[in-house]
Amino acid sequence: MxxxxxxxxxxxxxxxxxxxxxxxxxxxxxxxxxxxxxxxxxxxxxxxxxxxxxxxxxxxxxxxxxxxxxxxxxxxxxxxxxxxxxxxxxxKSEIVHSGLRDPKIIDPNRQTGKHLEPKEFQQMIDQEDVIILDVRSNYEHNLGKFKNAVTLDIENFRDFPEKINELAKYKDKKVLTYCTGGIKCEKASALLLHHGFNDVYQLHGGIIKYGKEANGEDFEGKCYVFDNRIAVDVNTVNPKIVSTCRNCGKTTPKMINCANPECNEHFTQCDECGEALQGCCSVACTTNPRNRKYDGTGYYVKVPQPVNKPVKA
CATH class of the missing domain: 3.30.70.100 (Alpha-Beta Plaits)
Known part of the structure; x- marks a missing residue:
């Protein structure tokens, strides 16, 4: 237990x-x-x-x-x-950094896309007039995404507003947005509505809730999470691995940080390439004398604080 x-x-x-x-x-x-x-x-x-x-x-x-x-x-x-x-x-200035702080344009308490519960989202994703839009960053959707989802080449969510023009061709579609837990969709869907998208939805509770209530069906790969777990399984119906090793192209679900602290890039890498490059993203990064010791996990943390014991009754 x-x-x-x-x-x-x-x-x-x-x-x-x-x-x-x-x-x-x-x-x-x-x-x-x-x-x-x-x-x-x-x-x-x-x-x-x-x-x-x-x-x-x-x-x-x-x-x-x-x-x-x-x-x-x-x-x-x-x-x-x-x-x-x-x-x-x-x-911080925002709870999710978007650079959109004008409440006249973006106010999740005033206007967002229509919230879809996981089962409702599941029923809509295969309709012909629907576009599934992933509003997360590259490293997140490279690890896993919904089947047939439209993804954006963005390093951070603050880059999302710059991609609105690329999405204009979908204005006559039903746009279903999703992210990890729902927070990014609150602002992404609001921005789409502001720019003239009329039929905008968002997955309530994000991928995490979808995994719990719809068994993660048709979510391919793993879901990136912002904690020590790095990635979690979502799909118990038709799972598959879609991410590939940056170095050799082999299918792998493993995501790490580059052992070179001056690089620290987040990327997917198989165990074989991890051993060969000692957790670095490239041969060039292996030469840094400050490189952290690769222990097979590719996750580097500072000394933990002693707070992890259950509270005694």
């Missing part, structure tokens, strides 16, 4: 004195022995936290008890160990 959980959530809701809230919230999370990464902005919260089940239960109850966040939906994964090693809670 697992004793830990990982919670994924977001909530667009105005926060007064958000910088002070972030500091107070960090202290609260640490008091529960939670680890994770939370972004606080004037527009709301975006977080992934992990810890003992009882601590996670207390955290969820505390969030829901705050009327600003009472409608927050949590995606809950049972995990063998905490998915982070430290607790971070930081104030």
């Amino acid at each position: 697992t004793t830990y959980q990982t919670l994924l959530y977001y909530c667009y809701s105005p926060i007064a004195n958000a910088e002070q809230f972030a500091a107070d919230h960090l202290a609260f999370c640490k008091s529960l022995n939670l680890v994770g990464r939370i972004i606080v902005a004037d527009e709301g919260l975006n977080g992934t936290v992990s810890g003992a089940k009882e601590s996670c239960k207390t955290y969820i109850e505390a969030i829901h008890a705050d009327e600003r966040f009472s409608k927050t939906e949590f995606k809950i994964d049972e995990v063998a160990e905490p998915s982070f090693i430290k607790m971070h809670c930081r104030y």
Whole structure:
């Protein structure tokens, strides 16, 4: 039986004195022995936290008890160990960086695409007048995506607005947007509507919820997640691996960071090439004297803080 959980959530809701809230919230999370990464902005919260089940239960109850966040939906994964090693809670300008901060143009509390529950999304994806749009970054959709999805060549979500003109040919289609947990779609769908797309939808709860409620059917590959797990399985109906090794082209689901700390590129690499290049993305990167020791995982972390023990009753 697992004793830990990982919670994924977001909530667009105005926060007064958000910088002070972030500091107070960090202290609260640490008091529960939670680890994770939370972004606080004037527009709301975006977080992934992990810890003992009882601590996670207390955290969820505390969030829901705050009327600003009472409608927050949590995606809950049972995990063998905490998915982070430290607790971070930081104030930033947006809870997902898009560069779109004009509420007259983008306000998820005012207008977004129509929310589709996973089963509804599943029923629509094969219709002829539908386009499935992945609004995530390259390294995410390279690892896994919905069958026949339109993907964009973007390094970060802040590049999404620059791609609107490329999508103009789909204005007469039903556009179904999706991302990991739903947060990016709130702004992406709103921006599409602002630019004249009339029939815009978004997958409520994202890929993670789709995996839980629709068994991940027709999601090909793995889903990238922003914690120590790096990637999770989604599809239990018709799974397949679609990602390939950057170096040799062999099919592989393994994603790592380049061992060269000055590069640190996120990419897919098979075990054989990982051993040959000692976790580097290229021969050039193998020569850096500061390279981190490759242990087969390609994941490099700092010394963990001692917060991962379940809270005693």
